[in-house]
Amino acid sequence: TQSTRPQRMLAAVHNNATRGDPRSVVKAIDQFCRQKEWAMNIGDEKGCILDSVVSEVNPAMVLELGTYCGYSTVRIASQLPPHAKIITLEFNPQNAAVARQIIAWAGLGEKIKLIEGSSGDWIPKLKEQFGVDTFDLVFLDHWKDRYLPDTKLMEECGLLRKGSILLADNVICPGTPEYLEYIRNSPRYKSQYFKSHLEYTRVEDGLEKSIFLG
Ligand SMILES: O=C(NC/C=C/[C@H]1O[C@@H](n2ccc(=O)cc2)[C@H](O)[C@@H]1O)c1cc([N+](=O)[O-])cc(O)c1O
Ligand SMILES: [Mg+2]
Numbered sequence: 001t002q003s004t005r006p007q008r009m010l011a012a013v014h015n016n017a018t019r020g021d022p023r024s025v026v027k028a029i030d031q032f033c034r035q036k037e038w039a040m041n042i043g044d045e046k047g048c049i050l051d052s053v054v055s056e057v058n059p060a061m062v063l064e065l066g067t068y069c070g071y072s073t074v075r076i077a078s079q080l081p082p083h084a085k086i087i088t089l090e091f092n093p094q095n096a097a098v099a100r101q102i103i104a105w106a107g108l109g110e111k112i113k114l115i116e117g118s119s120g121d122w123i124p125k126l127k128e129q130f131g132v133d134t135f136d137l138v139f140l141d142h143w144k145d146r147y148l149p150d151t152k153l154m155e156e157c158g159l160l161r162k163g164s165i166l167l168a169d170n171v172i173c174p175g176t177p178e179y180l181e182y183i184r185n186s187p188r189y190k191s192q193y194f195k196s197h198l199e200y201t202r203v204e205d206g207l208e209k210s211i212f213l214g
Pocket of ligand 2 (some may be wrong): 040041170
């Protein structure tokens, strides 16, 4: 039977990355996407911006919306301080199954809690189900029309504190116009745009970093 692109990406990780070495996992996926098949990972160029934000925030608790195959999950988790955790939400069971194996291959299973389901269902449950207080960093990379409703939901559920950072992928391509309009005009956020390119292409894209002011 025909394999899927995430399954072929997983095979590339098994064949080319060293078990327990997150950087080699990231490199193997980027190589696969450049040489074999494009895939919607944040990629190496925007990934460096993600890395710099993670190291600057040095978060104890991270929320990722949209695991996909786990590329950014591995990138973030490999930079977390000891005892820090990332909760990542993935809606598609097939993607989740591949992500779990890529995360395991990177040796980061202890730092990552992958939850299968939708952000709209799970964001209101994170406090009671996982004892979460607030998130220091939220990485938004799931369905682009969910960025705004989920940001409002996180505010309502008290998951953001003064100083919490939101980092959003694809604010130019495919684009998240409603989210950008809200976050750039809201007095409750201070935003900054990091110009870059759509993963593995020369098309413009960028990340929006926003600080919640409380
Ligand atoms: O569409 C894009 N991303 C949507 C991501 C969706 C992922 O988030 C999960 N999810 C998890 C939880 C949910 O509640 C909903 C979905 C979905 O199951 C999927 O795994 C995209 C597209 C391009 N592009 O060039 O076309 C480039 C990018 O960087 C992108 O991120
Ligand atoms: Mg993206």
